[in-house]
Amino acid sequence: MVEILTVIGARPQFIKAAAVSRMIAAQSGLCERLLHTGQHFDTNMSDVFFEEMGIPAPTHHLGVAGGSHGEMTGRMLEGIEQVLLETRPDVVMVYGDTNSTVAGALAASKLHIPVAHVEAGLRSFNRRMPEELNRILTDHCSDLLFTPTSTATNNLRAEGVPFERILQVGDVMYDAARHFGALVAERDFSKLTGFDAGVPFVLATVHRQENTDDPERLAVIIEGLAAVTDTLPVALPLHPRTRGRLQNAGLGAALERLTLLEPLGYLDMVVLEKNAALIATDSGGVQKEAFFHGVPCVTLRDETEWVELVDAGWNRLVPPLSVNAVSSAVHEALGSKGKAVAPYGDGNASAQIIASLVEVASR
Ligand code: UDP
Numbered sequence: 001m002v003e004i005l006t007v008i009g010a011r012p013q014f015i016k017a018a019a020v021s022r023m024i025a026a027q028s029g030l031c032e033r034l035l036h037t038g039q040h041f042d043t044n045m046s047d048v049f050f051e052e053m054g055i056p057a058p059t060h061h062l063g064v065a066g067g068s069h070g071e072m073t074g075r076m077l078e079g080i081e082q083v084l085l086e087t088r089p090d091v092v093m094v095y096g097d098t099n100s101t102v103a104g105a106l107a108a109s110k111l112h113i114p115v116a117h118v119e120a121g122l123r124s125f126n127r128r129m130p131e132e133l134n135r136i137l138t139d140h141c142s143d144l145l146f147t148p149t150s151t152a153t154n155n156l157r158a159e160g161v162p163f164e165r166i167l168q169v170g171d172v173m174y175d176a177a178r179h180f181g182a183l184v185a186e187r188d189f190s191k192l193t194g195f196d197a198g199v200p201f202v203l204a205t206v207h208r209q210e211n212t213d214d215p216e217r218l219a220v221i222i223e224g225l226a227a228v229t230d231t232l233p234v235a236l237p238l239h240p241r242t243r244g245r246l247q248n249a250g251l252g253a254a255l256e257r258l259t260l261l262e263p264l265g266y267l268d269m270v271v272l273e274k275n276a277a278l279i280a281t282d283s284g285g286v287q288k289e290a291f292f293h294g295v296p297c298v299t300l301r302d303e304t305e306w307v308e309l310v311d312a313g314w315n316r317l318v319p320p321l322s323v324n325a326v327s328s329a330v331h332e333a334l335g336s337k338g339k340a341v342a343p344y345g346d347g348n349a350s351a352q353i354i355a356s357l358v359e360v361a362s363r
Contacts, residue, residue, distance in 0.1 A: 002030050002361040005089035007080060007104030009037030009064075011045050012285050013095040015266055016118060018053035019175040020093070023350040025056070029358060035060040035083055037076045037100040045240065048265040053180065069099060069130055076103035084111050090361065091116055094138060095172075097131040102138050109141040114360075118172055118353065120145035121152030122284075122305040130209060144360065146353050148172075149343050151307055169352040170345015173285055177292040178347045181270050189271040193235045193259050200232050200277035202330060204258075207239035208282040211300065217320050218242075219251060221300055224326025225280065226254035231331065234280075235272065237261040278334050280326075287315055288344065296333045300326065314338030 004024065008017050017034075024032045036058035040046045049055060062079035064072055080103055084092070092108035094101045095118045105115045120139050124132050139145055139156060147153045148171035156166050190197045204225050211217045225234045236258045238246070246255065264272070270289070273279060279290040280298045287306050290297035297315045309315035313336070318329040345352075 002091065002357065003087070003089045004030060004032045004091050004093055004357070005035055005084070005087060005108075006032055006093045006095075007035045007037065007100055008095060009039030009076070009100030010096075010098040011040050011049065011263075012283075013098065013100065014046065014049035014053070014055060015176050015285065016095040016172045017093075018049065018055050018266075019172040019179065020118065020350045020353055021055050022179070023354045027354050027358065029361070030354065032056065033060070033087065033089065034058040035080060035104075036062070037079070037103065038063040038065045039072070039076075039098060039100050041065050042240065042263075044263045044265065052265050052267055053176075073099045073103050076100060077107050080104055080107040081111070084108060084113060089113060091144075091357065093118065094142075095119060097122065097135045097138070099130075099134065102134040105138040105141050109143075114143040115141060116144040116146065116353075116357065117142040118146045119148055119152075121147040121149075121154075121156040121166070123152075123155045124303045124305050126303055128210070144356065146349070146356075148345070148349070149306075149308060152305075167352070167356055169356075170347070170349035171288065172349045172353070173288055174292060174344040174347050175350045176266075177270070177289055180266060181274070181293070184267050184271045184274070187267065187271045189268070189275055192261065192264070192268055192272060193233070195233055195235070195259070200334075201275075202228055202232060202234045202278050202280055203272050203276035204234055204236045204280040205239065205283050205286050206236070206242050206281070206300065208301065209241075210302075211282050211320065212239075212242050212245045215245075215249060218245060218249060219254075220320045220323055221326060222246070222249075222251045222258070223254045223323045224320065224330075226257040227323055227327035228280075228330045229257045232277065233259055235259045235261060237264045237269070239263060278330060280330055290314070291338070292344075294337070296336045296338075298326075298329045298333050308341065308343035309338070312338040312341040312343075
């Protein structure tokens with residue numbers, strides 16, 4: 001029996017792990033234990049995903065939330081190491097690019113436990129992003145690097161990661177969008193937003209530190225989205241960090257024009273994504289989900305890791321530098337479609353990950 005310890009802690013990781021955990025549970029010879037670092041802990045940032053997506057309950061919960069990056073990562077490292085020493089798994093799986101990812105990878109590699117990184121190789125080439133540092137460090141201490149795209153594979157090759165460690169499997173978020181997206185067809189979404197059925201609307205999310213922690217950029221985004229409401233309503237499920245930063249930001253008048261929502265569960269989020277006329281976001285995952293559901297996207301950042309969608313015309317990169325830049329980009333992108341492309345695999349990334357874990361374990 002190959003024992004996998006999965007280290008997760010933040011919302012996007014629950015969604016990615018949900019896709020893979022389903023397959024692990026169905027595969028004989030593999031068993032999974034889950035360590036939740038506690039990075040995201042509220043009901044609507046954590047519990048709802050475990051319930052809706054059938055993720056196994058964590059066997060370990062570190063309760064590490066809040067604090068500076070160093071403090072949080074340090075406490076996680078200490079807690080994860082302890083669990084690894086007690087449980088001695090055969091492999092540690094980590095996802096994406098958060099502090100939980102790098103803490104899991106570093107703790108395991110120092111104990112010579114093989115590390116598998118799902119969503120390896122992504123780069124924004126902006127080292128001021130905490131996520132970029134987490135990705136680089138995690139990739140370079142991982143043994144199995146599961147990449148979602150050829151761009152990600154090429155990034156790793158350019159950094160000298162040995163070829164035999166890299167496996168391009170596609171994007172597990174595509175697996176999740178296909179599997180869970182099929183479950184929401186009948187879901188009534190108008191009660192989530194209060195918009196009348198059939199009314200075109202924009203769905204927005206904002207949570208990247210470069211936007212939330214820069215008062216000017218945050219004001220431009222909120223006022224830009226408020227300007228969009230001259231034409232069509234905008235729903236904004238608020239990430240807790242963004243809600244916190246908005247509290248004393250003096251943007252009350254603009255915020256009143258937006259339909260502010262609590263963070264949504266994945267199924268509610270998917271139903272809004274599918275029905276939106278356009279998605280404006282700084283999220284990595286939401287950019288791709290817009291494409292998976294055939295919705296045009298405006299990305300409110302200076303750069304993106306998911307360059308394929310910009311090249312194919314599904315996504316427009318719009319640095320939030322002026323209110324007009326934001327609102328006119330949204331208006332211009334409305335109704336647009338990109339080219340038919342399939343850069344994220346065939347929706348079977350999780351199955352390929354499992355097959356490779358089984359193969360490695362049998363060596
Ligand atoms: N998401 C969600 N509820 C929300 C906002 C986002 O379920 O209110 C989902 C979204 O559908 C996607 C994931 O969270 O699957 C993206 O996570 P996030 O934007 O927090 O992180 P990123 O992808 O930027 O790392």
